[in-house]
Amino acid sequence: MMSNVGYDKQQPETIQQMFGSIASRYDRANAILSFNLHRYWNKQLAKHATNNSPGTDYLDLCSGTGDIAFCIAEEVSSPSKICLLDFCPEMLEIAKTKAPKSPHEFTYLQGDAQELPFDDNSFDSITISYGIRNIKSPERCIKECKRVLRDRGVLSVLELTRPTHPIMKFGHQCYLKGILPIIGKFVTENQQAYEYLCSSIHHFVSPDELSKIMKSTGFDSVSIKPLTGGIATLVTALNNEFFTVT
Numbered sequence: 001m002m003s004n005v006g007y008d009k010q011q012p013e014t015i016q017q018m019f020g021s022i023a024s025r026y027d028r029a030n031a032i033l034s035f036n037l038h039r040y041w042n043k044q045l046a047k048h049a050t051n052n053s054p055g056t057d058y059l060d061l062c063s064g065t066g067d068i069a070f071c072i073a074e075e076v077s078s079p080s081k082i083c084l085l086d087f088c089p090e091m092l093e094i095a096k097t098k099a100p101k102s103p104h105e106f107t108y109l110q111g112d113a114q115e116l117p118f119d120d121n122s123f124d125s126i127t128i129s130y131g132i133r134n135i136k137s138p139e140r141c142i143k144e145c146k147r148v149l150r151d152r153g154v155l156s157v158l159e160l161t162r163p164t165h166p167i168m169k170f171g172h173q174c175y176l177k178g179i180l181p182i183i184g185k186f187v188t189e190n191q192q193a194y195e196y197l198c199s200s201i202h203h204f205v206s207p208d209e210l211s212k213i214m215k216s217t218g219f220d221s222v223s224i225k226p227l228t229g230g231i232a233t234l235v236t237a238l239n240n241e242f243f244t245v246t
């Protein structure tokens with residue numbers, strides 16, 4: 001679907017370029033635009049990804065400026081390997097400057113989340129936050145996650161979503177259509193980027209559809225957890241080698 005502002009996930013280079021252009025302002029914009037709620041959502045994601053992980057190899061896809069990877073680092077006590085992958089080099093460069101001192105080993109990779117440069121069965125836990133919405137083929141990405149996850153490995157996807165409760169829904173629409181593009185313009189100095197963000201929330205697959213993709217890819221124990229009335233949603237799944245798709 002072509003976005004009306006020129007950023008189009010069917011043309012990934014436009015998305016890459018957009019994130020490159022807002023990278024230095026991304027963290028500040030996130031904090032202001034989410035009223036810092038993203039910190040709570042990110043923590044929930046990191047807790048799920050670490051509490052349920054059978055091992056110590058973590059992969060954060062669409063890692064951006066590294067918030068999820070560094071949240072994971074706070075949650076795990078045993079020395080772990082945490083790989084950050086993103087196709088936007090500017091976002092990764094900022095992540096490198098934010099890395100905390102910790103016993104963990106961080107690796108930064110520029111790459112496409114739909115074509116992962118890893119062997120099969122390489123990771124115990126994979127996270128994707130606010131990223132899958134921007135990916136041309138979420139199905140390809142989820143299939144790649146399944147391939148590189150070990151048996152009993154967990155996939156945890158956090159996304160901005162649309163609340164279903166009528167009052168929440170109305171407030172959310174007002175925020176997305178009226179407030180976010182205006183504040184977004186000032187904090188990112190790129191109004192088009194935040195218009196894209198709004199339209200991508202409207203057009204992205206729902207948590208139900210995302211969970212169906214996970215199930216059809218062969219993931220087991222798929223669960224959906226709405227956060228803050230469904231403004232964000234955590235969708236999680238288990239890679240159970242003995243699970244068969246019916």
Ligand SMILES: C[S@@+](CC[C@H](N)C(=O)[O-])C[C@H]1O[C@@H](n2cnc3c(N)ncnc32)[C@H](O)[C@@H]1O
Binds near residue numbers: 128
């Ligand atoms: C909204 S940001 C989210 C960043 C980070 N996960 C966070 O929680 O703040 C989306 C990120 O996804 C990356 N991205 C989008 N499509 C991608 C793809 N196909 N492969 C790798 N990274 C991608 C963008 O470069 C951007 O850094």
